[in-house]
Amino acid sequence: MSAERHDMAGAAVGSHDFVVISNEQVARDTYRLELSSHVSWGLMPGQFMNFEVPGDGSHILRIPLSFASCDLRSSHVVIYYVTVGEGTRRLSAMRHGDTSTVVGPCGKGWRLPEKEAGRCLLVSGGIGSAPIAAAAGMLAQAGISYDVIAGFQTAARIPQRLLDEMEPLLADDGRILISTDDGTQGFAGFTTQLMEQLLGEQSYDCVLTCGPEVMMRGVAALCAREGIACQVSMERMMGCGFGACSCCNVPLVAGGYALCCQDGPVFDATEVAW
Amino acid sequence: MVSGVSMAVNLGGIKMRNPLNTASGTFGNGVQFEGFYDVGATLGAITCKGVAAEPWVGNPAPRLAELGNSAIMNSVGLMNPGVRGFVERYGTYLAGLRERGCQVICQIAGHSLDEYRAATELFEELAPFASGFEVNISCPNIAAGGAAMGATPAAAAEVMGAVRPLTSRPVIVKMAPHDVAEIGRALEAAGADALSLINTIPGMTIDVRTRRSRLARPTAGVSGPAIHAIAVRMVWECAQAVRIPICGIGGVASGVDAAEMILAGATAVSVGTANLYDPTCVPRILAELEQWAQEQGVSDINELIGAFEC
Numbered sequence: 102m103s104a105e106r107h108d109m110a111g112a113a114v115g116s117h118d119f120v121v122i123s124n125e126q127v128a129r130d131t132y133r134l135e136l137s138s139h140v141s142w143g144l145m146p147g148q149f150m151n152f153e154v155p156g157d158g159s160h161i162l163r164i165p166l167s168f169a170s171c172d173l174r175s176s177h178v179v180i181y182y183v184t185v186g187e188g189t190r191r192l193s194a195m196r197h198g199d200t201s202t203v204v205g206p207c208g209k210g211w212r213l214p215e216k217e218a219g220r221c222l223l224v225s226g227g228i229g230s231a232p233i234a235a236a237a238g239m240l241a242q243a244g245i246s247y248d249v250i251a252g253f254q255t256a257a258r259i260p261q262r263l264l265d266e267m268e269p270l271l272a273d274d275g276r277i278l279i280s281t282d283d284g285t286q287g288f289a290g291f292t293t294q295l296m297e298q299l300l301g302e303q304s305y306d307c308v309l310t311c312g313p314e315v316m317m318r319g320v321a322a323l324c325a326r327e328g329i330a331c332q333v334s335m336e337r338m339m340g341c342g343f344g345a346c347s348c349c350n351v352p353l354v355a356g357g358y359a360l361c362c363q364d365g366p367v368f369d370a371t372e373v374a375w
Numbered sequence: 376m377v378s379g380v381s382m383a384v385n386l387g388g389i390k391m392r393n394p395l396n397t398a399s400g401t402f403g404n405g406v407q408f409e410g411f412y413d414v415g416a417t418l419g420a421i422t423c424k425g426v427a428a429e430p431w432v433g434n435p436a437p438r439l440a441e442l443g444n445s446a447i448m449n450s451v452g453l454m455n456p457g458v459r460g461f462v463e464r465y466g467t468y469l470a471g472l473r474e475r476g477c478q479v480i481c482q483i484a485g486h487s488l489d490e491y492r493a494a495t496e497l498f499e500e501l502a503p504f505a506s507g508f509e510v511n512i513s514c515p516n517i518a519a520g521g522a523a524m525g526a527t528p529a530a531a532a533e534v535m536g537a538v539r540p541l542t543s544r545p546v547i548v549k550m551a552p553h554d555v556a557e558i559g560r561a562l563e564a565a566g567a568d569a570l571s572l573i574n575t576i577p578g579m580t581i582d583v584r585t586r587r588s589r590l591a592r593p594t595a596g597v598s599g600p601a602i603h604a605i606a607v608r609m610v611w612e613c614a615q616a617v618r619i620p621i622c623g624i625g626g627v628a629s630g631v632d633a634a635e636m637i638l639a640g641a642t643a644v645s646v647g648t649a650n651l652y653d654p655t656c657v658p659r660i661l662a663e664l665e666q667w668a669q670e671q672g673v674s675d676i677n678e679l680i681g682a683f684e685c
């Protein structure tokens with residue numbers, strides 16, 4: 102199967118300059134970066150960009166980051182990220198007016214469900230809420246109603262600014278439900294537990310999810326049980342981000358591997374060998 | 376050729392418009408870079424990803440780690456769609472590159488002599504666009520074959536001996552980073568037209584919290600700027616030992632890096648890992664190399680091959 106997935110995608114990926122508009126801390130270890138770049142012109146919800154972060158050359162790989170929203174008129178792109186290591190820490194030191202380069206748009210993003218499909222449920226864990234916000238924007242624009250479950254470890258890690266940015270996109274009957282693992286805000290427990298509860302009250306035709314792999318595996322299992330279509334946004338260490346190195350393999354049910362950066366990051370949950 | 380320096384080189388019968396090539400496995404099959412620059416108009420040659428007679432799925436995830444000392448480590452394990460799948464997907468594109476003056480080197484992978492033969496025969500039959508072949512006897516990331524097939528002079532010569540009668544096109548052998556003089560001599564005697572070195576250096580990276588490898592396999596291949604000095608030394612050692620041309624590979628990220636390879640004895644130079652983190656680097660490296668040749672006061676880059684003075 103791996104062979105079949107080796108297609109010619111990626112030809113449209115390019116290198117673009119970007120300039121930092123703002124880069125602010127919005128929650129514990131969590132930042133909101135707004136940049137201006139022509140990469141915005143081709144960017145689709147769920148796609149990602151591979152960032153060159155200025156440094157001393159010790160860490161050579163770029164940092165793959167998804168985006169939460171993108172404004173074509175201003176060429177502004179909004180990114181939410183968590184500082185977990187050297188690259189993201191250096192990114193957090195970038196200031197208004199700083200410049201660097203970004204490779205993108207990378208990969209295949211969220212697929213728009215059929216409008217007739219009815220109601221969608223978006224489930225995010227941690228900073229997975231960023232690409233989920235882009236999915237929310239996509240659904241809102243298409244006039245598809247949805248609810249959101251956004252799970253975090255603890256209240257201090259909740260980027261309220263991101264939730265505020267999602268709020269106006271909701272339909273009148275749409276809801277954003279928060280869960281925290283330690284119960285410091287919203288539902289106490291895992292997103293999958295909250296999702297199970299929600300599935301008892303409301304029927305959904307499509308689920309879009311991004312977060313830690315264990316969480317997405319749980320979401321995919323619930324969807325399989327209930328017969329709900331499910332898209333998952335996978336994460337991998339990336340060498341290039343555009344199909345040149347085969348480093349970002351995702352195991353497939355059909356056997357072999359797909360490349361996360363080229364065939365994904367968004368996959369149909371039933372394709373992935375969890 | 377703004378500088379007036381002739382940049383054309385001959386890599387064992389593969390006539391390149393300039394010395395720049397790409398290291399197998401770090402450049403997709405060229406098409407992935409078309410959004411960054413005009414591949415066909417820029418490179419002297421491209422070397423495609425290693426391909427076997429039948430598809431290989433490669434190793435489990437994770438396959439990649441950032442080492443934090445200007446190096447990365449990979450254990451891709453030659454994931455490839457087999458010669459038929461490769462030609463189906465990339466044949467038309469690669470034939471186009473060839474027409475535009477960029478040579479196309481197809482890399483042959485195998486687990487056994489029979490598999491190397493089978494892949495060569497299929498390439499001969501299906502890939503008229505190939506300017507030549509590179510036989511990979513140095514992949515550290517596969518259980519059988521790969522580096523094991525190139526571990527000794529006799530074993531390396533045996534692979535070359537198996538492939539040689541099957542093609543009249545130029546054959547390059549991709550060497551592992553050890554015993555390069557001895558193995559290089561054996562490959563030359565077995566009919567290799569050129570040598571390329573080095574492949575990644577086997578290494579380990581351990582997550583000390585979990586005590587597990589950071590990759591799905593305990594060992595994997597180290598590449599990137601950190602290995603450059605080692606690669607230059609090996610190119611120099613090999614160049615002393617053989618008369619056939621060498622393609623220098625290892626941590627090349629600038630014109631200076633490429634120039635070092637040429638002075639150490641390389642006829643061509645491949646860019647590897649740098650393509651991944653800096654996909655626009657090749658045109659820049661080429662311009663820097665050309666400027667260096669001009670500053671050296673030569674009219675032909677060939678005058679600088681092996682011109683290292685010790």
Ligand SMILES: Cc1cc2nc3c(=O)[nH]c(=O)nc-3n(C[C@H](O)[C@H](O)[C@H](O)COP(=O)(O)OP(=O)(O)OC[C@H]3O[C@@H](n4cnc5c(N)ncnc54)[C@H](O)[C@@H]3O)c2cc1C
Pocket residue numbers: 149160163164165166167168180181182183184185186187188189190228231232335336337338339366441
């Ligand atoms: C398609 C995609 C989209 C992403 N979008 C976002 C986003 O919108 N916001 C965000 O905060 N993060 C996102 N990530 C994760 C982000 O790329 C990593 O957190 C980042 O690369 C870590 O780099 P570092 O140098 O700071 O950490 P390192 O020092 O390199 O590593 C620190 C820790 O992070 C892990 N890690 C490193 N790289 C990755 C990676 N590529 N994927 C997963 N884990 C990694 C390491 O294994 C290690 O445990 C995304 C990843 C992918 C693949």
Ligand SMILES: Cc1cc2nc3c(=O)[nH]c(=O)nc-3n(C[C@H](O)[C@H](O)[C@H](O)COP(=O)(O)O)c2cc1C
Pocket residue numbers: 340346347348398399400401424425449451453482511514549573574575597598599600602624625626627645646647648649
């Ligand atoms: C992700 C990756 C995949 C590779 N795949 C191959 C391969 O298929 N065949 C091969 O001969 N070498 C392969 N290599 C090795 C490179 O071609 C090159 O020899 C090595 O990386 C050293 O050069 P560099 O430091 O410039 O990358 C691979 C290297 C990397 C990083």
Ligand code: FES
Pocket residue numbers: 338339340341342343344345346347348349360361362363
């Ligand atoms: S990161 Fe290089 S192929 Fe996906």
